[in-house]
Structures are given as C-alpha cells and as structure tokens.
Amino acid sequence: RKEVEQDPGPFNVPEGATVAFNCTYSNSASQSFFWYRQDCRKEPKLLMSVYSSGNEDGRFTAQLNRASQYISLLIRDSKLSDSATYLCVVNPTGYSTLTFGKGTMLLVSP
Amino acid sequence: DGGITQSPKYLFRKEGQNVTLSCEQNLNHDAMYWYRQDPGQGLRLIYYSQIVNDFQKGDIAEGYSVSREKKESFPLTVTSAQKNPTAFYLCASSAGGSRGSYNEQFFGPGTRLTVL
Numbered sequence: 001r002k003e004v005e006q007d008p009g010p011f012n013v014p015e016g017a018t019v020a021f022n023c024t025y026s027n028s029a030s031q032s033f034f035w036y037r038q039d040c041r042k043e044p045k046l047l048m049s050v051y052s053s054g055n056e057d058g059r060f061t062a063q064l065n066r067a068s069q070y071i072s073l074l075i076r077d078s079k080l081s082d083s084a085t086y087l088c089v090v091n092p093t094g095y096s097t098l099t100f101g102k103g104t105m106l107l108v109s110p
Numbered sequence: 111d112g113g114i115t116q117s118p119k120y121l122f123r124k125e126g127q128n129v130t131l132s133c134e135q136n137l138n139h140d141a142m143y144w145y146r147q148d149p150g151q152g153l154r155l156i157y158y159s160q161i162v163n164d165f166q167k168g169d170i171a172e173g174y175s176v177s178r179e180k181k182e183s184f185p186l187t188v189t190s191a192q193k194n195p196t197a198f199y200l201c202a203s204s205a206g207g208s209r210g211s212y213n214e215q216f217f218g219p220g221t222r223l224t225v226l
Contacts, residue, residue: 034214043200043217044153087152096141096160096204096213097168102152 003027003099006088010105017078021104023071023088033064035073036087038103044087047073078108113137114218116201121223123188123195131186131221133201142184143202143215146170153200159184188223196225 006023013019025033033050048055050062050071061074071088088101114135123129135142141160145153155168159178173192178184184203188195199222202215 032213041198043220046214046216049214091213096215097143097155097158098213098215100153102150 003092004088004090004101006086006101006104008102008104010107012107012109013078014109015078015080017108018074018076019078019106020075021073021086021088021106023073023101025069025071025088025090025092025099027090027092028066028069030069030090030092032091033062033071034089034091034098035060035062035071036089036100038085038087040084044100047086075106078106080108080110082106083108114201114203114216116199116218116221118221119219121221123223123225125225126190128187128189129223131188131199131201131223133184133186133218134182135184135201135203135218136182137203137205137216138181139203139205139216140181141204141213142178143204144168144174144176144184144186145200145202147198147200147220156186195223198222 003026035047036044037047038044048057050064054063059076063072085103085105087103090099117132143158144156147153154170156174157176159165165178175187200220201218204213204215
C-alpha cells in the first residue's frame, strides 16, 4: 500500500458544483495532515491543515478519520480559480518530514 | 516580505556538468528541504536539514549534495552522477525540526533544470 494515495483525476466540474477529494494514508501513527494546492508549473501552497475535529475555511472543509486512515477535502460552490492540483500531505513520524500524495487535478469549467 | 527565494528560475546544463541551485529563506525557520518533482509525479524528498551544519538524506539523495552553513541558506548541487537530472526542483522550509513541533512547510517558486 502506498504511503499516501489519492485519486489522480482529473475531476471536471462546472462552476458552482461541490467536489470532494479523498486521500488514504498507510501509517496509523501519522501525526499531522495538510492539503496543499499546486497550480500548473508553480510551487505547492498550503491550503489548510486538517484537524481531528474537522475544520472549515470559507468554501473549503477538511475532515480526518483516524480509524479509517482517511482524509477528505470538500470544495463548495467551485470557482474557475479553484482549478489546480490538490495534494494530500501527511506527517508520518511527528518529525519535520512530510509525505506527499501525487495529487488530484481539478478542472472547473464555465 | 518574508519568504523563500530560489534561483535561477530556469537552468540549462550540459551532461557531465555539476550545477548548484540556490535556496534562501528569511522566515527564521530551522528546517529546510529539497524536493524533486517530475511531470505527473508527486514530490520526492532529496535532502533535508533540521539545523545548521546538519543534514540528512531523503528518499532520492544519490547524485545530489547539500550544505547548511547558514540558517538562511540550503544550496543543492546536482552532480554529474545524477542520471536523470531534468526536473522541477523545489526548496521548502518549516519552523521546527523537533518532534511534535508545528511543521507546515512553505515552498519557494522552484527551479526548472534541463539537461541538454
């Protein structure tokens, strides 16, 4: 089983749609979790951290299920500017190194 | 403005040449990292450093070397021993290297290296 697995997509959705990304991780002792966004030919940028209680930032909601080793990202009311690749990121050891998924590409169309 | 800078943005190298990629941060972060990204692939860790004058190999360190003489700087040398060096190289930093510390990583804009 890969350390961090994501659906590669692409997800093609119309503007205004709700879209959900899923991610699974293999190390049950993983300490912290993040979603990053990467635009084409740019660097990844932190979108949000994922907390055990779940967290929301505007149109974005992240959930963590430790029992199932599963993380999700929900985007409501999709905008054209949301088109990007979304990276699921896990800290497997509690130290500073992170493990990145390969990303899920989102394409939002008019 | 606080941030991470990488230079150059684009770099072309002939086979057999060593080349050094620059990474500087003014975020006062202790830890710094180098990743490689190939088309359609995830980020792979090359080297990382949690403190000045110390660094560790990542998953794909062969053919690369680093130094960490200053907190702000973490240059990466791609040597001629690296078989497939053409890639997008990303430098990142985070606040702390100790266990349990806040460890979000922040990235520089990257360097695209092409071997001719």
